Each structure stands twice: as C-alpha cells, then as structure tokens.
Amino acid sequence: MPASIPDTMKAAALERFGGPEVLGIKTVPVPTCGDDEVLIRVEAAGIGAWDFMEREGQMAEMLGGKPKFPYVPGTDGAGEVVAVGKAVKDLKVGDRVFGIALGNPKGGFYAQFTAVKASQTARIPKGLKVEQAAALGADGITALQGLEESLQLKPDQRLLIFGASGGIGHLALQFARRLGAKVLAVASGEDGVELARRLGAEAVVDGRKGDVAAACREFAPDGLDAALVLAPGDAVETALKHVRKGGRVAWPNGVEPAPKAPEGVQATAYDGIPSPELLKRMNQLIEESPFHLEIGRTYVMEEAAKAQQEVLKHHLGKYTLKIQ
Numbered sequence: 001m002p003a004s005i006p007d008t009m010k011a012a013a014l015e016r017f018g019g020p021e022v023l024g025i026k027t028v029p030v031p032t033c034g035d036d037e038v039l040i041r042v043e044a045a046g047i048g049a050w051d052f053m054e055r056e057g058q059m060a061e062m063l064g065g066k067p068k069f070p071y072v073p074g075t076d077g078a079g080e081v082v083a084v085g086k087a088v089k090d091l092k093v094g095d096r097v098f099g100i101a102l103g104n105p106k107g108g109f110y111a112q113f114t115a116v117k118a119s120q121t122a123r124i125p126k127g128l129k130v131e132q133a134a135a136l137g138a139d140g141i142t143a144l145q146g147l148e149e150s151l152q153l154k155p156d157q158r159l160l161i162f163g164a165s166g167g168i169g170h171l172a173l174q175f176a177r178r179l180g181a182k183v184l185a186v187a188s189g190e191d192g193v194e195l196a197r198r199l200g201a202e203a204v205v206d207g208r209k210g211d212v213a214a215a216c217r218e219f220a221p222d223g224l225d226a227a228l229v230l231a232p233g234d235a236v237e238t239a240l241k242h243v244r245k246g247g248r249v250a251w252p253n254g255v256e257p258a259p260k261a262p263e264g265v266q267a268t269a270y271d272g273i274p275s276p277e278l279l280k281r282m283n284q285l286i287e288e289s290p291f292h293l294e295i296g297r298t299y300v301m302e303e304a305a306k307a308q309q310e311v312l313k314h315h316l317g318k319y320t321l322k323i324q
Helices: 051-056 137-150 169-176 189-199 213-217 236-240 276-287 301-310
Strands: 007-013 023-029 035-049 076-084 096-100 113-117 121-123 158-162 182-187 203-206 224-228 243-252 266-270 295-300 318-322
Touching: 007 137, 007 301, 023 182, 023 301, 035 121, 035 266, 035 301, 051 301, 076 137, 096 113, 096 137, 096 169, 113 137, 137 224, 137 243, 137 266, 137 276, 158 203, 169 182, 169 189, 169 276, 182 189, 182 213, 189 203, 203 213, 213 236, 295 301, 301 318
Parallel strands: 158 182, 158 224, 182 203, 224 243, 243 266, 295 318
Antiparallel strands: 007 023, 035 076, 035 113, 035 318, 076 096, 096 121
16 A cells, blocks of 8 residues: 555444444554555545444345444545555546445445445535535435436426435435426425525425425426425325326335325335446536535534434434544
C-alpha cells in the first residue's frame, strides 16, 4: 500500500450482534483493495433506518457468508479514492466518490477507509457536497429504481409518494418531477409537508393529520397512475384505493407491513440494487438542475449508536455520520 495509507484505522464497529451498546469505536485493519475495487478514504457515511437490523444480525443470513468481527456497518458513504484495483478503468486516485455496499465483507462506511466494488461507486455529482453525497447511495438508488423499473413511470402520469419527506421519499419526489410526472406527496408532520412543497410536489398532505382520501380525489379524479410506498401508516390502504385499475404500486422490501394493492393493480416489492448504469442515470438526473439533499442531522463517529436509535424517530431526509 502507498505510504499515505495506514495499516490500521478507526471505525464504529461491533464485536458481536446486539443492541446499541455493542457499537463502539475500535481500531481495525485498513481493508485491502481488490482488483475490481476502489479504496475510499471516507469523509461521511449515511445512517439508514435499517442499520439497527444490520447491527442486530437480522441481515446476516441474507448477506451470505459468515460475518467477521469486528464488524463495520454502514451501507453508503462518500469520500476520496486513495487506491484503485488493476481492473478498474473509469475511476482514479483523487476522485471524489460516493458508494453503496450493503453487508460489504470488507467492512462498511462507518470507518476511515472502505474497499468497495468500483461498479457500486460513482463520482459525486456536480452541485452536491461530500456530506450530501454520503447520504445518496442507498436512498437514491432505491428511489430511482422504484420509479423507473418497478413503476415504469412516464411523463404526465399522476404519482403518489407515501413517505415523501424521508430519505428515499424526498429524492423520489425530485426524480419523479424530473421524469415529468405530477406528484402527490404524503409527508410526515408540518415540517415534512413544507419540505415536499418546497421540492416541487403539485399537491401535499400530512399523512398523520390530513385527509389523504380527499387529497387523492382532488389530485387524481380519474385515479392515480402509480404509487410508491416508502413508509408504513394508517393512511396507506386509504391512499392505495385511489390507484386506478391497471395502475402500479411499488415498495422497497423492508416496508412493514407490506402494502396491499387493490384488485386490478400491479404490485411490486423490490430491492435497490446498484449498477454502473443506474448510478450514471442518477447522476445525470441530479445534474440537470439544482438538486436538494436534505441532511436532517450529522453525528460524529462516537455517536453512531445514538444515531441508529434516533433515525427511527420522526425526521426529515437522512442522517449522516462525520468520519474523522
């Protein structure tokens, strides 16, 4: 390894699966960079609402292979490329990148360095700071894949986004508008309603206190063409009744309970899976015009356990971890 890359690093890691108390600061080896990987000096990591499940070991079987401890979590993040594998063609040392790697066997983004497949990494799009790009990977891919692949969203279609003020939702809202769709945003709380309105939703309703059925009727008298469900809530079933026959409903796996689509409506559960093509497409959409990535709060590494608990409460956008 080059002299500038140390042998060990600081990470928020776990010695065993369990509650928040198992996550603490450890000194661990810097991962090696494989032929198809890039080694990133991480500056910020995203805090996912699913991170507690990774910490508790709920994802261990899904990810395949036996987990190695100390285990470094963190699905997405951003920083600077400090080494590239010999098979990597389109990234170089010094590039500022963001990446996504759920259950990375070489360790996640809650660390000073991580080695990630180059195919799951992309340059930070113009207009975004590194701390914003850190929160982009998992949520952005999940938002765009839901809209384009699962819902096959077309210009001028009327789309409902349930959970529009969260990490995935506020990105999906902006992508949908760039794809030419009209959006009814179901957001959480007055602050969530304000954010969705600011991001360009044609109509907004508070999912907790508002009249969701009335909002759907007014927004789409002939029925909604599509719905992207990103959060649970009592009003989900009410809203989905307004999707027209032949319409589509999609949600990422992990939304519990899973939504129930009305008869005659196509229902799709999906996973956000990164690919070079999808990352490129996402960057193109982001760079079309000013794009907003809402960072609800930033924590330091020592607060990783606290951040994983607080991200489960009401908040806007996504939380991040500053890696120092």
